[in-house]
Amino acid sequence: MTKRACGFVIFRRIRGMIEYLLMQVSYGEHHWTPPKGHVDPGESDMETALRETEEEAGLSASDLNIFENVKHELNYHVNGKPKVVVYWLAELLDPEKPIRLSHEHQTFKWLSLEEACVVAKYQDMQNALKYFNDHILKNLS
């Protein structure tokens, strides 16, 4: 059965720059992703994205401008099992709002597109970041 996870690619506009939030997990190979997590039984994808973002980054819906029509899906395998991750684009309304990590993450960074692509490592995550960045440049700047 395919595992499903959902989250937000969160960006902020600060000092004339666009920056993306990536967080480093505190387990395993300490990889970096935007806030996201597994869909619990009975939850919608959006409910999961909101819950995980609150739990992992301390950001609630009122902190974000969520672009519900701008989403990107990643498909990969974890331990031989298929996983799908759905990300929506969201802007942090107050760019200085502090991030509050849970035990699941050891640190976070706000990064330019180029920096985020290096840190995110996986090609499909890089493609997602570029897709969202194109949307911001075409529609929001």
Ligand SMILES: Nc1ncnc2c1ncn2[C@@H]1O[C@H](COP(=O)(O)OP(=O)(O)OP(=O)(O)OP(=O)(O)OC[C@H]2O[C@@H](n3cnc4c(N)ncnc43)[C@H](O)[C@@H]2O)[C@@H](O)[C@H]1O
């Ligand atoms: N190794 C571990 N040790 C201890 N506790 C653990 C653990 N793994 C998970 N947990 C526990 O599971 C919980 C996570 O639950 P959730 O927080 O609900 O779910 P998640 O973000 O989807 O989890 P995960 O970090 O595993 O997912 P990802 O796909 O990014 O990452 C899963 C794998 O896929 C790889 N991956 C990530 N993005 C990828 C991509 N785009 N392409 C290919 N591989 C990718 C990652 O490098 C990683 O190896 C945590 O509370 C933690 O306690």
